[in-house]
Structure formats: structure tokens, C-alpha cells
Amino acid sequence: MSGWGELIAAFCVFLLSHSVPIRQPVKPMIVARIGRTGFTFLYSALSVVVLVWLIIAAGRAPYVELWPRLPWQKHVTLAAMAAVCLIVAMAAFRPNPFSFGGWRDERFNPSAPGIAGWLRHPYLAALTLWAAGHNVPNGDLAHALLFGGFALFALLGMRLIDRRRRREMGPETWLNLLQAAKAGRSLVPDASTIVRLLAALALLAALISLHPLIIGLEAVSW
Known part of the structure; x- marks a missing residue:
């Protein structure tokens, strides 16, 4: 996947990764397993990874000035x-x-x-x-x-x-x-x-x- 398709996919994953994990009952289930601190670190790491992917995907998209x-x-x-x-x-x-x-x-x-x-x-x-x-x-x-x-x-x-x-x-x-x-x-x-x-x-x-x-x-x- 490259070009605009990768950027769209990265945006979709970004939105999902920042909405699904914090909703009920997903967050309480994760916190129950790894604790509040573990959830914070996991959520932060996921956010950084998706952010890096988004930036890379934007760089790969067709250049339109x-x-x-x-x-x-x-x-x-x-x-x-x-x-x-x-x-x-x-x-x-x-x-x-x-x-x-x-x-x-x-x-x-x-x-x-x-x-x-x-x-x-x-x-x-x-x-x-x-x-x-x-x-x-x-x-x-x-x-x-x-x-x-x-x-x-x-x-x-x-x-x-x-x-x-x-x-x-x-x-x-x-x-x-x-x-x-x-x-x-x-x-x-x-x-x-x-x-x-x-x-x-x-x-x-x-x-x-x-x-x-x-x-x-x-x-x-x-």
C-alpha cells in the first residue's frame, strides 16, 4: 500500500487507536489485566507508533503543492x-x-x-x-x-x-x-x-x- 491509500489507512488506524482503547468496556478490561500504569505506557507507545506511521505515510503521498x-x-x-x-x-x-x-x-x-x-x-x-x-x-x-x-x-x-x-x-x-x-x-x-x-x-x-x-x-x- 502506498500513496493516498496508505495515508488514509494510517488516519483510520490513528482514529481507532485513540477511541477504542479508552471506551467502555475496553479500557476497564485492559486496566484489570495490566494495571493503570501499564495501560498508560501501552496507550502512549501505541500513539507514538501510529504517529510515526502517519508522518511517514504523509511523506510517501503524492506531492501536491x-x-x-x-x-x-x-x-x-x-x-x-x-x-x-x-x-x-x-x-x-x-x-x-x-x-x-x-x-x-x-x-x-x-x-x-x-x-x-x-x-x-x-x-x-x-x-x-x-x-x-x-x-x-x-x-x-x-x-x-x-x-x-x-x-x-x-x-x-x-x-x-x-x-x-x-x-x-x-x-x-x-x-x-x-x-x-x-x-x-x-x-x-x-x-x-x-x-x-x-x-x-x-x-x-x-x-x-x-x-x-x-x-x-x-x-x-x-
Whole structure:
């Protein structure tokens, strides 16, 4: 399978892999067998594998130019990725009952909500920025569909998760917690801010270094 057929198949597998495993009764069955941590690692690994396949499939699709590639476009992508790395670093290993990926959500303190007070869905926001930033220098039809699809997936995912969390918590509890988190947000750095900033820089450097090995193109030209 090659060309548009592979890209369509990869998109279908992506949508299925991100919808079926988290539904009832599939997720409880998997969690019962391998535990919540095992499910998280398995789901994350599957997501990465399918993502890599999607990117490869987009590269193999017929080239149909929508807009030209220009030198300045790489700077847009780099700026977007700096923001992505910062968001991921600020969200990692922190409780967040509003979205997926929270760590020890039962310890969430709305008076010190961290990034969850600013972004309910930091990982989906990062995915949206990643997609939008990469769409700028990739002006062919296949990559426009790829990155546009990811951005749409992330934005729709935010709404779906909001709906599910409201249903699980109850509308009043969800709204009260959200308002408390907004009231508790602060720009004053906490004890982990410096570590997280350094982690964001390290992640960005790692992604720039690995980009030519994985994608085959230099991420930046110094």
C-alpha cells in the first residue's frame, strides 16, 4: 500500500487507536489485566507508533503543492516547538483532574493549580501548537491534511474530555473546581519552575538533534 491509500489507512488506524482503547468496556478490561500504569505506557507507545506511521505515510503521498516553502517558515515552527516544550514540561508529573495525563489527580490543589489553572488540556494544547507550527513550512496537500487533522483532533478532544469530566464529576463540582483553579492561578514561580524550564530547554534541544535522524530534515539551520 502506498500513496493516498496508505495515508488514509494510517488516519483510520490513528482514529481507532485513540477511541477504542479508552471506551467502555475496553479500557476497564485492559486496566484489570495490566494495571493503570501499564495501560498508560501501552496507550502512549501505541500513539507514538501510529504517529510515526502517519508522518511517514504523509511523506510517501503524492506531492501536491498548496504554498511554497520559504526560509522564514522554519522560525515559526521553532517558536511553536519552544512553546510546546514549555507546556509539556510545566504539565509533566502534575495533577490535572480536568484532562488526561494528570499525575496523582487526587492531590490536585486548586489554590496552586500550576498550568492546569491556565490550560485545562495542556497536552492537547501542545499538540495543537505542534500541528499548527509544522503546517507552516509544509505546504503540500498531504501534510496540510496531516497537521490540520491533528489540530482538529486536539481541539475536538478538548470538548469531548470537558464533557466527560463534567459527567464524571457532576456539572456543579466540575464548575466549582474550575473556578477555584482559575482563582488560584499565579505567575509567581514555584520551587520546580527552574527545573521545568531547564527540562523544556533540554527537550527542545533533543527534538532538534533527533529531527534529522527521525524525519530526515534539519529542524533549524544555525
